[in-house]
Amino acid sequence: MARKAPRHAEAERNDRALLEAAKKVLARDGAHASVAAIAARAGVGIASLYRRYRTKEELFQHLCALSLGRWIEAAERGLKHDDAWEGLVHYVTATIEFGGGALGPLAGTISVTDEMAEKFTRSDQLMQALVARAHEAGVLRADAMAVDISLLIEQLGRSSLVEHFEERGSEDLAVEAVNARNRTIAIALDGLRAGHPPLPGRVPDADLLAERWEHDPGR
Numbered sequence: 001m002a003r004k005a006p007r008h009a010e011a012e013r014n015d016r017a018l019l020e021a022a023k024k025v026l027a028r029d030g031a032h033a034s035v036a037a038i039a040a041r042a043g044v045g046i047a048s049l050y051r052r053y054r055t056k057e058e059l060f061q062h063l064c065a066l067s068l069g070r071w072i073e074a075a076e077r078g079l080k081h082d083d084a085w086e087g088l089v090h091y092v093t094a095t096i097e098f099g100g101g102a103l104g105p106l107a108g109t110i111s112v113t114d115e116m117a118e119k120f121t122r123s124d125q126l127m128q129a130l131v132a133r134a135h136e137a138g139v140l141r142a143d144a145m146a147v148d149i150s151l152l153i154e155q156l157g158r159s160s161l162v163e164h165f166e167e168r169g170s171e172d173l174a175v176e177a178v179n180a181r182n183r184t185i186a187i188a189l190d191g192l193r194a195g196h197p198p199l200p201g202r203v204p205d206a207d208l209l210a211e212r213w214e215h216d217p218g219r
Contacts, residue, residue: 011052014042014044014048015062017042017043017044018042018049018063021038021039022038022042022103023103024163024166024167025037026103026105026106027102031106033105035050035056035059038059057110057111060106060109061110061111061113061115061116063103064106064116065113065115067100067102069119070095071095072123074090074091074095074100075126075127075130076126077090077091077094078130079130079133084130084133084136084139084140085134085139085193087130088131088134088139088149091130092149092152092153092188092189092192093189095153095157096181098157100153100154100157101150101153101154101155101157102157107212107213108212108215112215120210124146127146131144131145138194140192140193140194141192141196141199142194143203144192144199145203145206147203147208148199148203148204151204151209152188154209156181156185161181162177162178162181
């Protein structure tokens with residue numbers, strides 16, 4: 001297997017650092033997060049950043065595409081599990097742990113690129129396959145749909161307690177916060193198992209998450 005060129009490998013490392021930094025800065029500052037704050041947190045020079053991305057929007061579009069790639073990877077690995085329930089558990093756990101939905105504050109503030117749309121479609125298809133398989137195996141409650149699980153992942157992916165202690169540099173407490181989050185994930189997953197009383201209300205519209213990404217230039 002050929003080794004990646006040094007510049008390409010460095011760009012990939014910077015992208016990973018930028019994505020992690022963006023998730024934390026967006027959680028704190030929302031959609032108005034500055035590129036300078038993200039670059040500083042990632043340890044990436046602002047000049048080199050603007051050599052790769054001409055605008056703030058272009059950077060955020062790229063980071064969204066990278067994040068969607070993580071969703072796809074988690075779903076693909078989940079589908080490789082022989083056990084339908086364990087495959088779904090892997091997907092939910094992995095997406096929560098990497099902060100799935102952390103870029104949500106950008107929804108409606110940037111234009112959706114062809115790459116973002118393509119990856120969103122692929123991610124949705126894979127997740128639908130995970131959910132369908134779990135339903136067919138009788139392990140996922142019949143009234144829990146893909147959109148319910150996506151919303152659950154987004155809410156649990158925003159672990160303000162973990163981020164709070166990380167920001168303070170309280171490593172021991174951050175570890176405890178991760179432990180607490182893992183317990184919450186386990187409780188949520190148990191609620192997805194078949195055999196529980198019916199969920200309240202109606203199933204959310206499948207386009208609920210996608211529609212908020214409609215670009216609003218006024219935001």
